[in-house]
Amino acid sequence: MAKAKENKNYKVIADNRRARFDYAIEDDLEVGIVLQGSEVKSLRENSANITECYAAVEDGELWLVNSYIAPYNRAMFPHEERRRRKLLVSRKELSKLWNETQRKGMTLVPLVLYFNDKGMAKMKIGIAKGKKNHDKRESEAKRDWGRQKQRLLKTAG
Numbered sequence: 001m002a003k004a005k006e007n008k009n010y011k012v013i014a015d016n017r018r019a020r021f022d023y024a025i026e027d028d029l030e031v032g033i034v035l036q037g038s039e040v041k042s043l044r045e046n047s048a049n050i051t052e053c054y055a056a057v058e059d060g061e062l063w064l065v066n067s068y069i070a071p072y073n074r075a076m077f078p079h080e081e082r083r084r085r086k087l088l089v090s091r092k093e094l095s096k097l098w099n100e101t102q103r104k105g106m107t108l109v110p111l112v113l114y115f116n117d118k119g120m121a122k123m124k125i126g127i128a129k130g131k132k133n134h135d136k137r138e139s140e141a142k143r144d145w146g147r148q149k150q151r152l153l154k155t156a157g
Helices: 002-006 017-022 037-044 091-102 133-156
Strands: 011-015 023-033 054-058 061-065 085-088 106-115 121-130
Touching (some): 017 106, 017 133, 023 091, 023 106, 054 091, 091 106
Antiparallel strands (some): 023 085, 023 121, 054 106, 061 085, 106 121
């Protein structure tokens, strides 16, 4: 209860649940995101989708590509829904991300888009490696076994 009271402004806008199934997340990082006014208003109404987007380091900057933020219908100056949005990281973190993505099979996957406790829009991106089909089946089998164990423990107790 105390934690919920402490972070009253924290609010998850969009969650990329598919990313944990398709990728093996090695590390994650909180980044800022550059938004226009109508985009922030639209995010406050929970109208965003980050399942089909990805992050990329281009020309020494970090960009979010193909993310969807629904248009805000009461905006005087509307925004483009699928525009490239700049992500804010320090130079040290940017060089680390660039080095990681140069390794074979590594990519930057958006995990969660949220408002932090100060009300600022933030995104958690993961440094991930794509899973093969047999890896996906293995993780699915582990998850199913975990559920079955919980059921057995619940009926035994």
